[in-house]
Amino acid sequence: MGRITVFTSDGCTYCRQVRAALTSREIPFTDINIAHYPKKRADMLALTDRYTVPQVFFNETHIGGAEETIKLLNTWDEELKGSTTTAKDRYEETIASEVGPYDVRLSAPTGPPVLNHMGLSVRRPKEITELNGKHFTTLQLTRELMKKMPRGDVTNFGFGGTQHNSFKGLEAVTALMQIFDLQSREEAVQLGMKLQRKHVIEHASKGDHTFGDNKHLFRLYALNTPHVLNSLRVWTQKSNDEPINVIFHLSKQWGKLESLHITADGLVDHATLRNDDFFWKFEDDVCELQKVSMKEMGTNEKTAFVINLYNLMIKYAFVKLGIPTTDFARLAFFNGVCVNVGCQILSLNDLEHGILRANARPPYKIMKQISFGDSLKKQLSLHEVEARIHFALNCGAKGCPAVKRYSVEALDEELRLAALAFCEQDSNVSIDEVNNVIGLSKIFYWYQSDFVSSKDKLPSKIAQYYLRGDKKEKLERLIANGRFSIKYLDYDWSTDHTNSMNFSKLSLKSFPAQMYASND
Numbered sequence: 153m154g155r156i157t158v159f160t161s162d163g164c165t166y167c168r169q170v171r172a173a174l175t176s177r178e179i180p181f182t183d184i185n186i187a188h189y190p191k192k193r194a195d196m197l198a199l200t201d202r203y204t205v206p207q208v209f210f211n212e213t214h215i216g217g218a219e220e221t222i223k224l225l226n227t228w229d230e231e232l233k234g235s236t237t238t239a240k241d242r243y244e245e246t247i248a249s250e251v252g253p254y255d256v257r258l259s260a261p262t263g264p265p266v267l268n269h270m271g272l273s274v275r276r277p278k279e280i281t282e283l284n285g286k287h288f289t290t291l292q293l294t295r296e297l298m299k300k301m302p303r304g305d306v307t308n309f310g311f312g313g314t315q316h317n318s319f320k321g322l323e324a325v326t327a328l329m330q331i332f333d334l335q336s337r338e339e340a341v342q343l344g345m346k347l348q349r350k351h352v353i354e355h356a357s358k359g360d361h362t363f364g365d366n367k368h369l370f371r372l373y374a375l376n377t378p379h380v381l382n383s384l385r386v387w388t389q390k391s392n393d394e395p396i397n398v399i400f401h402l403s404k405q406w407g408k409l410e411s412l413h414i415t416a417d418g419l420v421d422h423a424t425l426r427n428d429d430f431f432w433k434f435e436d437d438v439c440e441l442q443k444v445s446m447k448e449m450g451t452n453e454k455t456a457f458v459i460n461l462y463n464l465m466i467k468y469a470f471v472k473l474g475i476p477t478t479d480f481a482r483l484a485f486f487n488g489v490c491v492n493v494g495c496q497i498l499s500l501n502d503l504e505h506g507i508l509r510a511n512a513r514p515p516y517k518i519m520k521q522i523s524f525g526d527s528l529k530k531q532l533s534l535h536e537v538e539a540r541i542h543f544a545l546n547c548g549a550k551g552c553p554a555v556k557r558y559s560v561e562a563l564d565e566e567l568r569l570a571a572l573a574f575c576e577q578d579s580n581v582s583i584d585e586v587n588n589v590i591g592l593s594k595i596f597y598w599y600q601s602d603f604v605s606s607k608d609k610l611p612s613k614i615a616q617y618y619l620r621g622d623k624k625e626k627l628e629r630l631i632a633n634g635r636f637s638i639k640y641l642d643y644d645w646s647t648d649h650t651n652s653m654n655f656s657k658l659s660l661k662s663f664p665a666q667m668y669a670s671n672d
């Protein structure tokens with residue numbers, strides 16, 4: 153019986169779209185995930201001469217990637233319009249009815265996926281808090297309080313400005329009595345003090361006031377620092393995993409979460425994802441990064457860790473704080489959105505420019521990312537730039553490289569493959585021999601200094617290290633001819649999400665209305 157075979161990988165937007173296109177038409181297919189079965193990458197390359205995914209086969213006929221496959225399926229839909237025959241019927245008549253495929257390279261992988269051998273599931277003991285005879289995990293307690301505690305924006309003119317998501321002590325006392333069935337306000341005060349000691353409740357304005365039945369302002373810790381993504385709670389346990397395994401564990405969680413909220417168009421539905429209980433589980437688990445230290449990491453470990461961290465935090469931030477849609481909003485987003493790693497508060501720009509780019513100057517900025525006086529952050533910077541990180545980092549836009557998992561042991565090979573996969577796509581590197589024009593992704597413009605010392609050296613660098621086959625030969629001919637121009641291609645800032653929130657600078661001070669809505 154014939155079949156459709158799709159080579160895919162984790163975190164691949166276009167793979168999701170192909171899966172959704174086939175699934176919505178009830179067309180079965182065999183999914184070969186090369187991230188889970190890396191040996192199958194060689195089969196895909198031999199069959200297609202392409203490093204990018206997805207690659208789709210109808211029996212032994214190579215259809216192409218997502219664009220070609222979806223275009224073909226849409227053609228089927230048009231041809232069958234008004235007929236009782238469906239796309240699934242067309243599949244059964246033209247593909248399933250045939251014998252094959254015979255090529256063993258298209259066979260489904262056998263044996264367990266490599267991800268099962270990564271040691272991702274170190275058991276994390278749950279903290280249990282007893283309150284008035286009831287037992288709560290830290291996550292249960294936080295969720296209960298976020299649903300039922302009062303909160304609002306209070307402006308103290310001349311005394312610290314507006315305190316977002318805050319409440320007065322006396323308001324909290326009343327609420328705690330109702331939530332936990334307490335008999336007196338004094339009991340509620342004692343409970344509030346206990347929650348403050350456990351860093352569930354924090355003082356909101358200047359000073360350090362003890363919780364009480366008073367007019368001092370407090371807020372839940374989970375709402376205290378919206379700009380720090382993993383701040384739902386204070387992580388008190390020691391992290392026993394290797395740092396790279398912590399990020400693998402979190403990435404696997406996020407991948408599972410996204411897979412539950414894919415629309416028929418292959419987009420991630422942020423509205424339903426935000427309301428999933430598993431999102432809250434991720435919110436809790438990601439706080440473990442507070443106990444992960446980068447100080448003792450070697451170059452490869454730090455590079456792999458930060459690439460994976462950056463790519464994951466972008467996705468997380470898009471859901472939690474919204475997606476920036478203007479240049480101004482993007483500037484605020486990458487400067488202001490942070491993650492707590494080993495008690496260091498690092499912005500997305502700190503991760504990319506401060507650490508991975510060896511504290512280089514970000515595009516369109518005058519100063520280096522980490523200031524001279526910030527010795528703690530400077531200690532985390534790599535000593536030199538590995539230019540291929542730009543083929544691995546994904547800022548959430550469709551113009552970015554695909555998201556992949558990067559390991560410590562195989563980092564060099566993984567970056568090599570990422571570079572080849574990125575540059576083989578004409579949307580990133582195009583060669584027009586008729587008009588003598590080399591089209592390059594804006595990434596090569598923004599980060600030219602990471603690749604070469606001057607613009608005229610870019611083509612040779614790309615040809616030597618990042619291309620192969622016909623495209624490499626075409627570029628080498630243009631270079632040998634000596635008459636060419638470089639055109640930087642438009643960057644696609646669109647995303648693969650739907651029902652998402654728009655990010656604004658205010659999101660760094662107070663969560664958007666759709667996030668953490670209370671019962672009030």
